[in-house]
Amino acid sequence: MAKVFFSYSHDDESYRDQLEKHLASLQHEGLIESWHDRRILAGADLNQAIDDQLNQADIILLLVSASFMSSRYCYSIEMKRALERQAEGAAQVIPVIVRPCDWMLPPLNGLMAVPKDGKAITMWANLDEAYTDVTRSIRALVTKLGRGDLVATAAPRHVPVGLPTSQALGVLPRSSNLRLRKEFTERDQDEFQHASFDYLARFFEGSLAELQARTPGVEGVFRRIDGNAFSGVVYKDGKKLSQCGIRLGGGGFRQGGITYSSDPSAPSGSYNEMVMVEKDDQAMYFKPLGMAMHRGRSDKLTKEGLAEFFWELLIKQLQ
Numbered sequence: 001m002a003k004v005f006f007s008y009s010h011d012d013e014s015y016r017d018q019l020e021k022h023l024a025s026l027q028h029e030g031l032i033e034s035w036h037d038r039r040i041l042a043g044a045d046l047n048q049a050i051d052d053q054l055n056q057a058d059i060i061l062l063l064v065s066a067s068f069m070s071s072r073y074c075y076s077i078e079m080k081r082a083l084e085r086q087a088e089g090a091a092q093v094i095p096v097i098v099r100p101c102d103w104m105l106p107p108l109n110g111l112m113a114v115p116k117d118g119k120a121i122t123m124w125a126n127l128d129e130a131y132t133d134v135t136r137s138i139r140a141l142v143t144k145l146g147r148g149d150l151v152a153t154a155a156p157r158h159v160p161v162g163l164p165t166s167q168a169l170g171v172l173p174r175s176s177n178l179r180l181r182k183e184f185t186e187r188d189q190d191e192f193q194h195a196s197f198d199y200l201a202r203f204f205e206g207s208l209a210e211l212q213a214r215t216p217g218v219e220g221v222f223r224r225i226d227g228n229a230f231s232g233v234v235y236k237d238g239k240k241l242s243q244c245g246i247r248l249g250g251g252g253f254r255q256g257g258i259t260y261s262s263d264p265s266a267p268s269g270s271y272n273e274m275v276m277v278e279k280d281d282q283a284m285y286f287k288p289l290g291m292a293m294h295r296g297r298s299d300k301l302t303k304e305g306l307a308e309f310f311w312e313l314l315i316k317q318l319q
Contacts, residue, residue, distance in 0.1 A: 005057035006036035009067035065099035196303035231264035
């Protein structure tokens with residue numbers, strides 16, 4: 001059984017929870033045992049507990065984000081030791097890019113990052129696809145480790161060889177499945193929806209400006225209609241090519257949702273696509289109603305994924 005260590009910023013705890021949930025299939029098969037700092041018992045020496053687990057891990061996952069990069073403990077202590085152990089042939093380090101950041105620098109740019117192409121998890125339209133991609137990469141590595149293609153982890157210092165680690169350290173055996181259900185109130189869902197709408201507005205304003213800067217003859221116009229609506233228009237040599245109106249709470253349902261219309265002047269309640277806030281036992285997300293034919297109903301969109309989804313509806317006519 002391979003031991004998996006999570007190195008992450010607590011700002012990214014929700015991403016760690018979701019990844020651990022997807023890795024449950026490997027745990028059920030007895031292929032991995034995962035550990036992170038939320039497993040440390042009350043009264044234990046925090047630094048020593050982390051150091052012990054880091055030195056025993058076969059696979060070390062670095063959950064990379066701006067928060068991770070700015071954390072002295074994550075970057076300068078945990079990552080440094082992880083790379084030392086990889087250089088010794090005692091462990092394998094996998095950067096998991098959870099949020100966009102400037103990570104393509106030494107030493108991270110010398111490692112094969114996941115998901116594929118180093119595309120941050122939050123930038124995937126379908127979160128489950130992103131986590132599944134990461135899980136498959138870890139499964140492949142665990143399989144390789146099981147064949148002996150990688151050097152096995154060295155025995156921890158001061159731990160008698162031949163004894164189970166938990167016995168040698170005087171620690172009771174316990175399950176690696178200690179994740180608890182999270183509860184999200186209606187207030188939480190409202191705040192998530194409003195914050196995501198504000199992000200959408202900034203995303204469209206920035207994307208339209210960048211499209212204009214990159215493409216001669218193209219003009220991107222962003223207009224904030226009011227606190228709950230904005231529009232975007234793309235012109236080519238003065239001719240209107242594509243446009244949209246995005247509205248908060250314009251769906252006519254109790255919660256309202258966020259709507260996309262190809263006509264910025266369309267009245268509230270008239271739209272081409274709408275997303276609603278939904279939740280599972282670990283996170284909140286947006287789910288499209290599926291009126292845009294190229295999307296399925298199974299999508300779980302972050303605010304970043306939603307922004308890319310709506311932007312694709314606007315830009316697809318020009319591609």
